[in-house]
Amino acid sequence: MRPLDWIVLVVSLVSIVVYGLYRSRGSNTVDRYLLADKTMPWYAMALSIMATQASAITFISTTGQSYADGMRFVQAYFGLPIAMVIVSAILVPAFHRAKVYTAYQYLEQRFDGKTRTLASLIFLCQRGLSAGLTIYAPAIVLSIIMGWPERATTTLMGGVVVMYTVLGGIKAVTWSDVQQMGVIILGLLVALITVIVLLPAPVGFGDAVYLAGAAGRLNAVTTNFDWNDRFNIWSGFFGSTFLFLSYFGCDQSQVQRYLTGRSIAQSRLGLLFNAVAKIPMQFFVLFIGAMVFVFYLFIQPPVLFQHAELARIEPLAAFAPTQQDYNRAFEDRRQAALALVEARHARDTAGERRQLEAYRAAQKRMDAARARAARLVGRSGGEKDFSDTNYIFLSFVTRYLPVGVVGLVIAVIFAATMSASSGEINSLATVSVVDIYRRYIHRQGSDHHYLMASRWATLFWGVYAVAFAGWGKKLGSLIVAVNVVGSLFYGSLLGCFVLAFGFRRVGGTATFIGMLAGEVAIFWAFLFGRISYLWYNAIGCVVVVGTALAITYLGPASASATAGTPRPE
Amino acid sequence: MPDPRDVPDDPPPFLGTWNRVYAAVLVYLAAIVALLYWFTRAWQ
Numbered sequence: 001m002r003p004l005d006w007i008v009l010v011v012s013l014v015s016i017v018v019y020g021l022y023r024s025r026g027s028n029t030v031d032r033y034l035l036a037d038k039t040m041p042w043y044a045m046a047l048s049i050m051a052t053q054a055s056a057i058t059f060i061s062t063t064g065q066s067y068a069d070g071m072r073f074v075q076a077y078f079g080l081p082i083a084m085v086i087v088s089a090i091l092v093p094a095f096h097r098a099k100v101y102t103a104y105q106y107l108e109q110r111f112d113g114k115t116r117t118l119a120s121l122i123f124l125c126q127r128g129l130s131a132g133l134t135i136y137a138p139a140i141v142l143s144i145i146m147g148w149p150e151r152a153t154t155t156l157m158g159g160v161v162v163m164y165t166v167l168g169g170i171k172a173v174t175w176s177d178v179q180q181m182g183v184i185i186l187g188l189l190v191a192l193i194t195v196i197v198l199l200p201a202p203v204g205f206g207d208a209v210y211l212a213g214a215a216g217r218l219n220a221v222t223t224n225f226d227w228n229d230r231f232n233i234w235s236g237f238f239g240s241t242f243l244f245l246s247y248f249g250c251d252q253s254q255v256q257r258y259l260t261g262r263s264i265a266q267s268r269l270g271l272l273f274n275a276v277a278k279i280p281m282q283f284f285v286l287f288i289g290a291m292v293f294v295f296y297l298f299i300q301p302p303v304l305f306q307h308a309e310l311a312r313i314e315p316l317a318a319f320a321p322t323q324q325d326y327n328r329a330f331e332d333r334r335q336a337a338l339a340l341v342e343a344r345h346a347r348d349t350a351g352e353r354r355q356l357e358a359y360r361a362a363q364k365r366m367d368a369a370r371a372r373a374a375r376l377v378g379r380s381g382g383e384k385d386f387s388d389t390n391y392i393f394l395s396f397v398t399r400y401l402p403v404g405v406v407g408l409v410i411a412v413i414f415a416a417t418m419s420a421s422s423g424e425i426n427s428l429a430t431v432s433v434v435d436i437y438r439r440y441i442h443r444q445g446s447d448h449h450y451l452m453a454s455r456w457a458t459l460f461w462g463v464y465a466v467a468f469a470g471w472g473k474k475l476g477s478l479i480v481a482v483n484v485v486g487s488l489f490y491g492s493l494l495g496c497f498v499l500a501f502g503f504r505r506v507g508g509t510a511t512f513i514g515m516l517a518g519e520v521a522i523f524w525a526f527l528f529g530r531i532s533y534l535w536y537n538a539i540g541c542v543v544v545v546g547t548a549l550a551i552t553y554l555g556p557a558s559a560s561a562t563a564g565t566p567r568p569e
Numbered sequence: 570m571p572d573p574r575d576v577p578d579d580p581p582p583f584l585g586t587w588n589r590v591y592a593a594v595l596v597y598l599a600a601i602v603a604l605l606y607w608f609t610r611a612w613q
Contacts, residue, residue: 218613
């Protein structure tokens with residue numbers, strides 16, 4: 001990075017933090033610290049919801065995914081508008097009227113204390129595992145691409161987040177999210193314009209779209225059905241509806257965003273804005289990756305974008321033929337791409353068909369060479385299922401984007417990390433204090449006592465996240481496992497909330513047993529089934545609901561004894 | 570449990586009722602999926 005990049009990065013980060021802290025003045029009661037006194041307007045909530053959901057790895061990984069596999073990842077968001085409608089219609093008014101701080105507090109009003117505690121512990125377990133990774137994942141990519149020390153990067157990112165989250169509470173989190181979203185949108189827009197400007201002279205924007213489509217990089221909708229395929233229209237509609245219902249209805253990191261709304265209507269508008277904006281935004285991010293693919297049609301990309309692993313396998317004898325195949329395939333693809341554009345301009349249909357075949361054949365050879373190099377990494381002591389998807393976009397940014405834009409894109413990565421991480425830390429602290437500390441340890445404290453407890457809990461979870469991130473390297477490939485573990489808990493939580501809102505006769509004990517059965521079913525699917533993780537939520541939810549209903553209607557009467565018994569705090 | 574009546578459920582700023590807003594969001598979803606399907610077919 002050059003001085004102008006550093007200036008852009010530092011100015012972006014400092015302005016985000018200062019603005020967030022400025023808007024959070026007066027957060028001196030528990031209500032203000034955890035719920036912003038329910039004063040937030042819909043647009044702030046909307047941007048905060050989007051910023052919390054989009055972590056840095058979303059941008060780094062999504063663009064790389066589009067480069068390597070096309071745009072079909074966008075289908076994973078098809079269920080989001082459906083989930084937003086359900087959450088807005090049912091959960092938002094229920095949570096607002098129950099006057100709760102957390103989603104799990106509502107479960108005690110509806111069921112009983114043990115159900116609330118089990119749900120809180122599931123959340124703390126799941127979100128706690130991902131809190132460190134939110135910081136670690138972009139830090140490892142930045143450290144490899146930029147050469148920055150990993151621990152310093154995680155400490156800097158985490159330290160800034162902890163500072164404004166501890167000091168300003170939810171208001172600082174929300175208003176800094178708004179600015180972070182602004183930086184993210186600006187940075188991505190500039191990146192897209194720049195990559196299109198960098199294309200060689202004969203290739204216009206229409207040609208670039210044509211070339212990306214011809215190589216299968218614009219496959220936004222795929223209709224084939226496969227249980228094991230993560231991204232198709234079926235898993236997109238059915239699997240992701242359950243996933244987003246779980247995330248927005250049962251995950252405190254999102255529930256807390258819309259609980260800050262000044263009215264039910266404002267909270268609904270915030271969520272519905274997300275319903276409308278999320279798919280176009282994700283499409284836009286993926287489209288950047290497709291354009292990076294077109295850029296690399298004319299400038300040879302490395303066989304692997306993770307240069308440390310590439311440098312490690314380069315001396316191996318098996319690598320030389322792979323590199324030669326890759327070089328030849330690239331040259332064939334480049335010539336075919338240029339000839340294809342020429343034929344298209346000349347409206348030469350026969351020539352276009354001929355060049356299209358050559359172009360696609362060369363692409364297949366390049367993909368095969370990349371796959372061989374990736375396998376070589378695994379065989380020579382590296383990661384077994386090595387993938388360099390996360391390194392493609394940042395590698396392109398640092399090599400080819402002009403000075404200033406590089407700083408802006410790195411600011412996007414920082415902003416996305418900070419927004420996702422601050423939401424996690426803030427919600428972990430809220431659940432720890434409201435659902436555990438105030439419920440079981442210290443029931444009759446003053447407002448000031450719980451305010452201070454919330455600040456300490458925020459500091460604890462912030463330090464924990466940074467420390468966990470610092471441990472990341474030692475976790476190695478476990479990181480993938482930890483990511484999967486995160487998706488193992490949502491289904492049970494969702495089933496619990498479905499019972500709470502949809503089945504008035506079902507009581508706390510039946511729900512509690514149902515949640516345990518749901519977890520068993522999800523773990524069974526994870527360990528023995530060959531099913532994409534998007535389906536875990538649906539499986540867990542169905543098992544929880546089915547078990548609880550069976551106990552309620554077929555089991556002893558005591559199982560439903562607690563149904564509908566309000567337990568106000 | 571707190572009295573639900575003290576949390577007003579205001580109408581939306583457009584389309585009159587929330588049910589119409591939800592229907593509009595679902596119609597929008599259908600339109601955007603159709604558009605993406607066309608986009609995929611057009612550039613395949």
